[in-house]
Amino acid sequence: MKILVAVKRVPDTTVKLKLKPDGTGVVTDGVNFEVNPFDVIAVEEALRLKEKAGGGEVIVATIGSKDATQQLRHGLAMGADRGILVVNDDDNAIDADVVARTLKAVVAKEQPTLVLVGKQSPDGESNQVPQMLAEHLGWPQATFASKVVVAADKASAEVTREADGGLETLSVRLPAVISADLRLNEPRYASLPGIMKAKAKKIDEFTFESLGVAKAPKVTAVGFFAPPERKAGAVVASVEELVNKLKNEAKVLG
Amino acid sequence: MAQTAQSASTSTELAKGVAFLMDPVGSRPIQTPERFTEEQRLFHKSALDFLRHEVLPRVPEIEAKNTAVLLELFHKAGDLGFFSATIPTEYGGMGLDETTAMLISEAMNIVESWSVTLGAHAGIGTLPIVFFGNEAQCQKWLPKLATGEVISAYALTENNAGSDALSGRTRADLTPDGKHYILNGSKMFITNAGFADLFIVFAKIAGEKFTGFIVERSSEGLTVGPEEHKMGIRGSSTCPLILEDVLVPAENLLGEIGKGHKIAFNILNVGREKLGIGCIGAAKYALELSVKYAKDRKQFGKCLSEFELIQQKFAQMATSIYAAESLGYRTAGLMDARISLIAKGQPDTQSKVVQAIEEFAIEASILKVFGSEMLDDVADHAIQVHGGYGFVEEYQVERIARDSRVNRIFEGTNEINRMLIPGTILKRAMKGELPLLDFSMQIMAELQEPAKLPKLDGPAPLDTARGLVECAKRATVYAIQAAAQTYMQALGEQQEVLARLADMVIACYAMDSAVARAGQADTDDARRATTHREMANLFAHEAYESVLREANWVLESIAEGDALAGMKSLLKTLPERPVLAVVKVHRAIAAACIETNGYPLV
The missing domain is CATH 1.20.140.10 (Butyryl-CoA Dehydrogenase, subunit A, domain 3)
Known part of the structure; x- marks a missing residue:
């Protein structure tokens, strides 16, 4: 079973990001990067599905600067077989649609049975790529997966997804796009032999041009700003004063 | 600055031990965390992930001496290859550099009960065989030690032979048929003794020639005494070992007869290096806990982290960690520079590795002393930042401070x-x-x-x-x-x-x-x-x-x-x-700690 996992290089989620003074993005210089934690779950699921199927190939792909090779290596160290890097030096110059169309071109090259991705990334938080990719490919999609069972004939998969207020179980034809939610699995650690082996695994590089993808975003970032700081509150002496303030100052009561 | 002509060796030749004392500062590049390779970073991250997600949540069980939990984690760590870093590839190891082994130690030492368990096995329990074992001994033991299938321990100290390690009374006598040695005596404070399968035991042949032996737990006459109740590292196993007419096959003699001190002292060099580096890991974690606590805790209507005397502690903690980290990874880099030139898989490979490490024995001692005293200071500051909460067991800094104390004692007192x-x-x-x-x-x-x-x-x-x-x-x-x-x-x-x-x-x-x-x-x-x-x-x-x-x-x-x-x-x-302007400098360093939630150069 051939599975393609799209991963993204994102700033370390435990560190508070700083904005560039001119508001054109976040300061990335000197920030530690990691693989989007949801994508790590997607890699883990791909490895488990491959192990269960008794064979196949797991390919990790990313779109990013050459530094994103480090994130591909993380996936390779976990056990993925090879990597694909589509070189892009400016994350702000592409949008979810460009990413989805680029992944579509990678899918066309690789012809996987399944595409697994994290449900969203902690930097953009847009939660659009899996859905857009499925649409561009004309494939079924199952998002927010918390359980994936591939049928013995590899023609379909049963996916339990975390919907509002409960769990929903879908059956999707394969090939399909599945996005991983937090509770899908507990990812393994990269073992020391895994890290050593990853050094020797192949990473193919592409450009948007070589894949025939137009780098034409539909969404452009106009500016970045931090949410306004919360203003200090005030202590009121009585319920009457509170009601009065809500009516006359905050004007939230009629 | 005006640089006088010192006796600096040129940067093309290998740095010698203690060259730092005579060469001008910065006269040759040193290894620093900024210069780690991608793989070294991945190894560190893997160890840190394991520690934080697997070990930390189980600290209460580990500290309560729940051996089943400790061994469960031990075998998981073995499956991930954490014991195999510096074992040569021909014996099932990874053949990695000292720096990688140190990075793993740094990560693991966030929980010292855990790290001494690992260190007693993969460090002092395995390296005597790596460095001094003959081909048959390496073939027989190393692959199983690399995976953790066999757990090892190191038995040098005796009740009357602590710092004066060579004065031990345990003796070994060759049987008349020459096939076995009979060991008699007792050993004290043996880490992992509660469950180890294998002991590296030092004994004097005929009461004179100090020699190393590989002794299996199953040997008749070998008894493990009761667990010690310790001030810190309570989760680790520490017991005495009693040897009564224990028959050890002659082929289990380690190294040369009468050269046991070579094993003991060279293993100490690596042990001291690892101990010092380990202290950095625990200290960084104590700083992280302190900064996070201080940002959360309010007194007088302000976060603790806004007070100057709390910030001063952050600055002092971070600065001493910085110095330890700088000298620690420099030392590992010096050793690696020499080791990397040694041809692998040769009969004399390991004796050359031992020499390369010994060249920096002074640096290893410095790292041990500086690291252990740095951690004591940092842990003490961490408790103070936590106030009364730092004094109760529910908070990790209490454990870190207790665990820290032994570092000034073992691997050769400071x-x-x-x-x-x-x-x-x-x-x-x-x-x-x-x-x-x-x-x-x-x-x-x-x-x-x-x-x-x-x-x-x-x-x-x-x-x-x-x-x-x-x-x-x-x-x-x-x-x-x-x-x-x-x-x-x-x-x-x-x-x-x-x-x-x-x-x-x-x-x-x-x-x-x-x-x-x-x-x-x-x-x-x-x-x-x-x-x-x-x-x-x-x-x-x-x-x-x-x-x-x-x-x-x-x-x-x-x-x-x-x-x-x-x-x-x-x-x-x-x-x-x-x-x-020390106050200003403290403010600036503290601000960097507060911004990054801990040690500012992660």
Whole structure:
């Protein structure tokens, strides 16, 4: 079973990001990067599905600067077989649609049975790529997966997804796009032999041009700003004063 | 700064042990965390992930001596390859460098009960076979030790032989048929004894020749005594070992007859290096917990992290971690530079590795002493930041502070290591291995003509710090020379003088490493170069004061009257520490800690 996992290089989620003074993005210089934690779950699921199927190939792909090779290596160290890097030096110059169309071109090259991705990334938080990719490919999609069972004939998969207020179980034809939610699995650690082996695994590089993808975003970032700081509150002496303030100052009561 | 012509070796040849004391600061590149390879970072991250997600959540069970939990985690760690880092590939290991092994130790030591369990197995329990085992012993044991299928322990200490390790009474006698040794005696404080399958035991053949043996737990006559109840590292197993007519096959003799001390001392070199580096991991974690707590906890309507005296602690914690980290990974890098040139898989490969590590025995002792005392200070600050909560078991800093204490005791007490530092330097200088005398004569000339002394000012931001390092080395070597001339061969008996000399050498290595690293950070870590500089500079100022103070104490201990006055006036030629706006520096370093939720250079 051939599975393609799209991963993204994102700033370390435990560190508070700083904005560039001119508001054109976040300061990335000197920030530690990691693989989007949801994508790590997607890699883990791909490895488990491959192990269960008794064979196949797991390919990790990313779109990013050459530094994103480090994130591909993380996936390779976990056990993925090879990597694909589509070189892009400016994350702000592409949008979810460009990413989805680029992944579509990678899918066309690789012809996987399944595409697994994290449900969203902690930097953009847009939660659009899996859905857009499925649409561009004309494939079924199952998002927010918390359980994936591939049928013995590899023609379909049963996916339990975390919907509002409960769990929903879908059956999707394969090939399909599945996005991983937090509770899908507990990812393994990269073992020391895994890290050593990853050094020797192949990473193919592409450009948007070589894949025939137009780098034409539909969404452009106009500016970045931090949410306004919360203003200090005030202590009121009585319920009457509170009601009065809500009516006359905050004007939230009629 | 005006650099005088010191006896610097060129940067193309391999650095020798203690070269830092004579070479100008930054005269050759040093390994720093900024220069780790992608793989080294991945190995560290993997160990850290494992520690944080698997081990930390189970600390209460581990500390309650739940051996089943400890062993479950132990075998998981084995499956991930954490025991195999420095075992050669031909015996099922990874054949990785010292630096990687150190990075794993740093990560694991966040929970010291856990890390000593690993260290007793993969470090002191396995390396004697790696370094001194014959082909058959390596084939038989190493693949199983690499995976953790066989768990190992190291049995050197006896109830009457602690620091004086070679005075042990355990004896081994060859049977008349020459096929076995019969071991009799007892060993104390054996880490992992509760569950180890294999013991590296030291015993004297015929009561004389100190020799290493590989002893299986299943051997008849071997008994493991009850668990000790310890102040810290409570989750680890520590028991005595009783050997009563234990039959050990003659082929289990490790290394050469009568050369057990070679095994014991060389294993200690690696053990000290790992211990020192491990302290860095625990200290970073204590700082992280403290910063997070202080940002959350409010008193007088403000977060603790806004108070100056809390910020001062953050700055001091971060700065001492910085110095330890700088000298620690520099040391690992020095060893690796030598080890990387050794042809692998040859009959003499491992003896050359042992030599390469031994070259930096002094640096390893420094790392052990500096790291363990740094962690004690950092853990103590961490408790203070936590206030009353730091004193209750529910908070991790309480455990870290208790666990920290043993680091000054095992792997050679800090006192023993302090004796070794100047002792070994002088021994090497006498043998002509170190140009200490040349440098000492240069210093005498400089002190008599102060214009020749290194300057404490200059246009570059680190010039003052560099000057302080150079002057500190001069004070140190001057004091060593004065003490050596006064006492000659009897200096070995002057423990207090030796310890002060050791403290000066330790300060020199720490300053030199921190300042050299900060210099490299201009290009290696440009965005945070200011934080590097602030910490290196602060450390250099503080260390310089302590070096001058110790130098004066040494002189006052070894001479009196006119002789003393002459020596002190020469020492006074060294410049005074220049002005440093210390409060401002503390604020800046603390701000970096607060911003990054802990040690600012992760």
